[in-house]
Amino acid sequence: MALLAGRTVLLRAGVRLGAEAATRGGNGARRFASHRVLVEPDAAAGIATIKLKNPPVNSLSLEFLTELIICLEKLENDKTFRGIILTSDCPGIFSAGLDLREMCGKNPAHYAEYWRAVQEIWLKLYLSNMVLVAAINGASPAGGCLMALTCDYRVLADNPRYRIGLNETLLGIIAPFWFKDNLVNTIGHRAADRALQLGLLFPPTEALQVGMVDQVVPEDQIHSTALSVMSQWLAIPDHARQLTKSMMRKATADHLIKQREADIQNFVSFISKDSIQKSLQVYLEKLKQKKH
Numbered sequence: 266m267a268l269l270a271g272r273t274v275l276l277r278a279g280v281r282l283g284a285e286a287a288t289r290g291g292n293g294a295r296r297f298a299s300h301r302v303l304v305e306p307d308a309a310a311g312i313a314t315i316k317l318k319n320p321p322v323n324s325l326s327l328e329f330l331t332e333l334i335i336c337l338e339k340l341e342n343d344k345t346f347r348g349i350i351l352t353s354d355c356p357g358i359f360s361a362g363l364d365l366r367e368m369c370g371k372n373p374a375h376y377a378e379y380w381r382a383v384q385e386i387w388l389k390l391y392l393s394n395m396v397l398v399a400a401i402n403g404a405s406p407a408g409g410c411l412m413a414l415t416c417d418y419r420v421l422a423d424n425p426r427y428r429i430g431l432n433e434t435l436l437g438i439i440a441p442f443w444f445k446d447n448l449v450n451t452i453g454h455r456a457a458d459r460a461l462q463l464g465l466l467f468p469p470t471e472a473l474q475v476g477m478v479d480q481v482v483p484e485d486q487i488h489s490t491a492l493s494v495m496s497q498w499l500a501i502p503d504h505a506r507q508l509t510k511s512m513m514r515k516a517t518a519d520h521l522i523k524q525r526e527a528d529i530q531n532f533v534s535f536i537s538k539d540s541i542q543k544s545l546q547v548y549l550e551k552l553k554q555k556k557h
């Protein structure tokens with residue numbers, strides 16, 4: 266059973282297990298898909314490709330996060346798989362990050378439940394025993410960038426519209442300390458200091474330069490590149506790689522785990538402020554008006 270902080274996520278977020286489809290793939294592997302998370306298994310290679318499918322922009326709503334958490338738990342417990350490729354099924358968008366509608370005009374209990382799910386997905390991805398390769402085939406701001414940062418390797422499609430970064434300050438909000446820790450671990454303190462304060466969204470060439478991604482490739486090569494990177498990582502004995510990954514990441518994850526409840530309370534009181542609500546509403550309105 267999938268648990269989120271000791272409770273059944275299926276019940277909390279109203280996601281019905283019946284919404285899932287379970288079939289067998291061509292190679293006999295069990296293929297499972299929820300509404301918004303598509304899993305393409307390659308049992309022979311030990312790799313599952315997760316495609317995020319929450320159109321139009323893969324914003325991380327509570328239901329979407331819940332489906333993703335359940336999917337990751339299943340894969341983590343299935344010894345068939347040693348690696349995950351994380352990518353998007355929404356053209357041009359990897360993920361628009363946290364769903365702003367979950368953080369606007371709701372009550373404190375909702376904010377707390379939402380933030381717990383955000384923490385949970387980060388912990389699941391960051392501490393995964395599997396090899397995670399992000400095949401970033403679209404724009405990847407804020408929470409979208411964070412998901413990519415949890416992966417062991419990032420390949421970004423070469424398109425100037427596919428910008429990636431933690432742009433929270435542009436929304437008048439603050440990247441939580443564990444977003445910051447994950448970024449510092451990836452690009453170093455000085456670059457993270459600048460990127461976070463300015464809310465920088467890096468186009469591919471700059472993202473590569475600063476170390477936000479490991480490789481930039483033409484868009485039509487993104488999946489084949491992710492597969493070839495994966496085979497390189499899977500050539501390392503699991504126990505040695507997993508213990509090394511844990512050694513590198515445990516302190517950062519523990520930082521959040523130890524302060525999980527306090528972090529939720531901080532988030533709830535921060536996001537509930539009138540001034541923050543106003544900033545988020547203005548930002549959402551601007552996004553909507555962009556088209557007109």
Ligand SMILES: CCCCCCCC/C=C\C=C\CC(=O)SCCNC(=O)CCNC(=O)[C@H](O)C(C)(C)COP(=O)(O)OP(=O)(O)OC[C@H]1O[C@@H](n2cnc3c(N)ncnc32)[C@H](O)[C@@H]1OP(=O)(O)O
Binds near residue numbers: 321363364406553
């Ligand atoms: C004291 C210390 C306390 C610490 C407290 C910590 C507090 C931290 C709090 C929060 C942290 C949040 C991290 C986040 O992830 S916030 C989300 C940030 N995301 C963004 O800024 C991205 C916004 N979106 C875009 O830039 C674009 O939409 C883009 C992804 C580039 C796609 O562009 P395009 O293809 O042109 O699509 P549209 O802009 O037209 O969008 C289509 C519709 O989707 C809606 N949308 C977009 N993004 C979001 C989102 N993140 N959440 C909800 N909805 C979103 C957009 O409004 C359009 O809607 P509609 O069709 O109805 O007009």
